[in-house]
Amino acid sequence: MFRIDRRFIQNFDWVTFFTIIVISIIGIMTIFSATRQPGDAPQASFYIKQIVWLLISICALIVIVSFDYIWLGRIALPLYVTGILLLVIVLVSGRTGMGAQRWLSLGFFSFQPSEFFKLMFIIMLASYYSLSREALHATALLRVFFMIVFLPFLLLFKQPDLGTAIVVFLIFSSVSLAKGFQRKLLVTLILIGLVSLPFVGNIAWTGLKDYQKNRLIAFIDPQADPTGIGYHINQSKVAIGSGEFSGKGYLKGTQGPFRFLPEKHTDFIFAVFAEEWGFMGSFFLLVLYFILLVRGLDTARKAKDDFGRLLALGITFMFAIYFFVNTGMTLGIMPVVGIPLPFMSYGGTALLSNFISAGVLINIRTRRFSLFY
Amino acid sequence: MQTEKTGAEKIIFISYLLIAGFVVVLLRLWQLQVLQGSELRKISESNRLxxxxxxxxxxxxxxxxxxxxxxxxxxxxxxxxxxxxxxxxxxxxxxxxxxxxxxxxxxxxxxxxxxxxxxxxxxxxxxxxxxxxxxxxxxxxxxxxxxxxxxxxxxxxxxxxxxxxxxxxxxxxxxxxxxxxxxxxxxxxxxxxxxxxxxxxxxxxxxxxxxxxxxxxxxxxxxxxxxxxxxxxxLSIDIALQREAEKAFEGRAGALVALKTDTGEVLGLVSSPSFDPNQFAKGINYNDWKALMEDKKIPMLNRAIQSQYPPGSTFKILTAIAALEEGAIDTGTKAECRGGLSYGKWRFGCWQKKGHGIVSIHRALVESCDVFFYETGKRVGFDKVHDYAVKLGLGAETGIELGRERKGLIPNSAWKLETKKSAWFLGETFINSIGQGYVSATPIQLAVMMSAVANGGSVYKPLILKDTAPELVRKVELRQETLEIVRDALKGVVNESGGTGAASRSSMATVGGKTGTAQVVGLRKDSKYLSEKFRDHAWFVSFAPVEKPEIAMSVFVEHGGHGGSAAAPIAKKALEAYLLPQEKKKELLNVQN
Structure with missing residues (x-):
């Protein structure tokens, strides 16, 4: 398994690797800036913790890259079952934080099982879809939905971790689309979607918690009540806009450290970055994410088998969904759902899980030539 | 049917979607950071600053x-x-x-x-x-x-x-x-x-x-x-004078204006009753405001400049000046007062029903004989009296900066023709000559008039700040002889026996003055038995010291009765507070504070 030779080094996906390292370092710098207390020393815990987590994550990535991803397909089912069990445990005995039960305490540290579950879910999906080369027909899709998607979706919704629930659903939809639908199924689904849209909206509305509803209202009209529910979005837009073209300069941002911006080092970290680095800096950051995503798609295209292809697509879709939902939220063009920006936001579990996912991507690319291994 | 072969095309399609997503994010960034940037920067500054x-x-x-x-x-x-x-x-x-x-x-x-x-x-x-x-x-x-x-x-x-x-x-x-x-x-x-x-x-x-x-x-x-x-x-006011004067009103409605004769500075401006400005200092509450507004004595009215009444006998000063200047009378001119005068079917009474006997200008002013001034008015003609009254400051605003000042009224035949469409009657000359009838004036106007008579004819605009250049409205050319006759008579009003203004006599300075009583109802009754609202208004105008005038004053007491008993004592108290030496003034203010 641990065959690290010259060809491995040559084929290693350095582009993805360096891209996520650079994004993570930018993230740590931004966390440092966002959590500094005006007048006092920065809150050491946040950025130091993130550095430690980054080192752990890099190690984890190396471990993931070192064995052939084919193995993941073989243990897909046990992994998936473990993931579901973790979600159940969280629901039963998890620690409640910020109105949601997402954390599992292991004594020395807490982590969010839902972060890891996404990857397990993608592996499961890719593994199942790679069993057959046929395009999906109605019964197949329904089978997958009820066997793989429905239960975790329900568990996540119940936590409630609406963000992850939506991401899981979007990953399922996009990977299934990538797998390919039979034309009849595609047409039927579009028709059903159009007809049921109002009902789904209604059910979703009554099933949402108040703060989730408020976020949606606030998204629709953030100016309606600047001190109330739209506060986050407005302050985020103000932070980003006030960066103007060239930014206020590193450590010169005020919206975050002065606490106008909530969740400045987690969900709204992009706003803090954009305030200090302006349009120029934001553009550079976008280019990094673009490289990461396009590289992920390219990895999928070059993958040696269906499992690798679907796995790479699922992971790339996951990154893309996170990226667009998060930036869309901070830019005020999408509802506020508590989703972090991959590799940037503060949060050890998320960073680790993102590095592991990226590790899988690198693994697929590194082992794209079946000949060598 | 889609198959494996289309995988690559699908990925290219997904790439286009990805690019589209990035373009949307980029456009939004451009909108916020470049197009709305400076506006949002301002909001962020006002957030922070x-x-x-x-x-x-x-x-x-x-x-x-x-x-x-x-x-x-x-x-x-x-x-x-x-x-x-x-x-x-x-x-x-x-x-x-x-x-x-x-x-x-x-x-x-x-x-x-x-x-x-x-x-x-x-x-x-x-x-x-x-x-x-x-x-x-x-x-x-x-x-x-x-x-x-x-x-x-x-x-x-x-x-x-x-x-x-x-x-x-x-x-x-x-x-x-x-x-x-x-x-x-x-x-x-x-x-x-x-x-x-x-x-x-x-x-x-x-x-x-x-x-x-x-x-x-x-x-x-x-x-x-x-x-x-x-x-x-x-300010030009003397707070000692102001306070003693206000106290002397004892809550009665009225006004006092004291002017410095050589500059027109206002030494005191009393309107009684007054209000407490401390009520307003932290925002007045509604009930206090309502009470002030509904008070029957109208404390918010500045009576010194806003109430106008017939000046009564204080007007005789003007009738005398007009007649003396025009040569209609001199010190030798005499008239006999038998308590009244008949004209046609009307009778014009003198306040002294017994009559004053044969009087000249001096005693007529001292004893305020009405009959003498009926005769004087008749001789000089009221149009002439009007001219002198207007020149000496009546019938027009004095120009004090406080605003909303009333003009009073000094009639003449032209005015009557225009407003009443009728000719001027001799009877009107009689009653206007003694300050009743159409004539009316505000306390500040009479103070300005008194000041001009005291200083030799200079009409000054009343000033409320100290050390501002005096503003001479006009200099009225009066003969020295006229001035001396009048001033001497006014000194007599206060200091001679039988003078109506004896109550303002002071040991601190020689006072000259003239009492006045503005009739509220035509019918004469003994004022003691009249309810207050039918009682006459009391006037007193004065200046001091007679030898070298420094201060001129007018006092008005609404429904006060006779000028000599109601208004003159207030003038005395105000004057004496003014004349106190500095240390004594401070003592007075401290003791009673």
Whole structure:
């Protein structure tokens, strides 16, 4: 398994690797800036913790890259079952934080099982879809939905971790689309979607918690009540806009450290970055994410088998969904759902899980030539 | 049917979607950071930066002898910045400030100039309340404690019509560009000198620009400009005179105006009853305001310049001057008074029913003989009397800066033809010559007239600030002989036996004066038995010292009865307070303060 030779080094996906390292370092710098207390020393815990987590994550990535991803397909089912069990445990005995039960305490540290579950879910999906080369027909899709998607979706919704629930659903939809639908199924689904849209909206509305509803209202009209529910979005837009073209300069941002911006080092970290680095800096950051995503798609295209292809697509879709939902939220063009920006936001579990996912991507690319291994 | 072969095309399609997504994010960034950037930058600055006005101490108002009439005392207020306030904590704030929840909600949500402008919630907090609020400040983002100064009027109601009071901007003022620098909760002069010289007294507010965090805690001071204290004002009034005069009214309605004869400076301006400007200093409450407005004695009316009544016998001074100047009479001219005069079927009585016997100009003024002045008026003609009265300051505003001054009325035949469409009758000459009938004047006009007679014919505009250049309205050319005859007679009014103004005689200076009684009803009855509202109005005009006049005065007491008994003693008290040496004045003010 641990065959690290010259060809491995040559084929290693350095582009993805360096891209996520650079994004993570930018993230740590931004966390440092966002959590500094005006007048006092920065809150050491946040950025130091993130550095430690980054080192752990890099190690984890190396471990993931070192064995052939084919193995993941073989243990897909046990992994998936473990993931579901973790979600159940969280629901039963998890620690409640910020109105949601997402954390599992292991004594020395807490982590969010839902972060890891996404990857397990993608592996499961890719593994199942790679069993057959046929395009999906109605019964197949329904089978997958009820066997793989429905239960975790329900568990996540119940936590409630609406963000992850939506991401899981979007990953399922996009990977299934990538797998390919039979034309009849595609047409039927579009028709059903159009007809049921109002009902789904209604059910979703009554099933949402108040703060989730408020976020949606606030998204629709953030100016309606600047001190109330739209506060986050407005302050985020103000932070980003006030960066103007060239930014206020590193450590010169005020919206975050002065606490106008909530969740400045987690969900709204992009706003803090954009305030200090302006349009120029934001553009550079976008280019990094673009490289990461396009590289992920390219990895999928070059993958040696269906499992690798679907796995790479699922992971790339996951990154893309996170990226667009998060930036869309901070830019005020999408509802506020508590989703972090991959590799940037503060949060050890998320960073680790993102590095592991990226590790899988690198693994697929590194082992794209079946000949060598 | 889609198969594996289309995988690559599908990935290219997904790439296009990805590019489209990035373009959307990029466009939005361009919109926020480049197109709306400077606007959002401003919002972020106002988020972070707070401009705190540092009110300038208002200028102090002194009397002519540098006695301070007002002082500034600091007090605390609670305000809130609506933009930063979390409406969820209204209930808790309501308890803290002791304001009902609906009222609090209303005040915070009412449209302000900007959501960053603090809204005043409570004023005049005690020190212990301030410390309780300070301790809980962090629970209420946007809550501020502000320091304001209030104006204390040290002599209360004394001179309030002149000094005035402060109030908040009224709705008309708050949209007036000349008040744009005034913070919404600040007090500005709304009456009297406080209003007239508001800009001078106000000074220039300073500014502190501080950096704050989201709960409004000060992080550091970025910029500071010190406030510039408003300029002090020296009023022309003598607070000792003013206070003694007001006291002498004993609550009766009336007015007193004292002028410096050589400059026109107002030494005292009393309108009784007056009001206490301290009631306004921290914002008057509705009931007090209503009580002031509904008071039958109308304390808010400045009687010194706004009430006009027939001047009664004080007008005889003018009839005498006109007749002497025009040569209609001289010191040798005599008339016999048998208590009245018949003209056609009418009879014109003298107040002294027994009659004054044979009198000349001197005794006629001293004893205020009506019959002599009927005759005098007839000889010179009332049109001539009108001309002198107008030249000496009657029938037109004196020009005192307080505003809303009344003009009074001095009639002549042309006026009568125009307004009454009829010719002037001799009978009207009779009664107008003794200051009844159409003639009317305000207390300040009679003081100006008295001052001009005392100083030899100079009519000055009454000035309310000390050390301003005198403004001569006109110099009336009067013969020295005329002036001497009149002044001598006026001295007699006060100092000779049988003089009607004896009650104003003073040991401190020789006083000259003239009493007057303005009839309220035509029918003459013994005033003692008349209910107050039918009693005549009392007048007394005077000047002192006769040898070298310094001060001229007019006193008016509404329904006071006779000028000699009601008005003259007030003039005496005011004069004597004025004449006190400086140290004695200070003593007087201190003792009774």
């Amino acid at each position: 707070r401009v705190i006005g540092v009110p300038a101490p208002r200028g102090i108002i002194f009397d002519r002898n540098r006695v301070p009439l007002v002082k500034n005392t600091p007090y605390f207020c609670a305000s809130v910045i609506p933009q930063e306030f979390n409406k969820g904590s209204i209930a808790a704030l309501s308890q803290l400030l002791n304001i009902s929840e609906p009222e609090l909600y209303d005040r915070i949500t009412r449209k302000a100039a900007s959501p960053f402008t603090p809204v005043r919630l409570r004023e005049g907090l005690s020190f212990s309340e301030v410390s309780v609020i300070e301790a809980r400040r962090s629970d209420f983002p946007g809550l501020l404690i502000e320091v304001e100064t209030s104006r204390e009027y040290m002599y209360g109601s004394v001179g309030s019509h002149l000094i005035g009071y402060l109030g908040k901007l009224n709705p008309a003022q708050s949209t007036d560009p000349s008040f744009k620098d005034v913070p919404p909760e600040a007090f500005i002069g709304q009456w009297g000198v406080e209003k007239l010289y508001d800009k001078t007294l106000r000074g220039t507010a300073g500014q502190r620009i501080i950096e704050v965090d989201a709960v409004g805690r000060e992080i550091r001071l970025l910029y500071e400009t010190a406030p510039v204290k408003g300029a002090d004002l020296d």
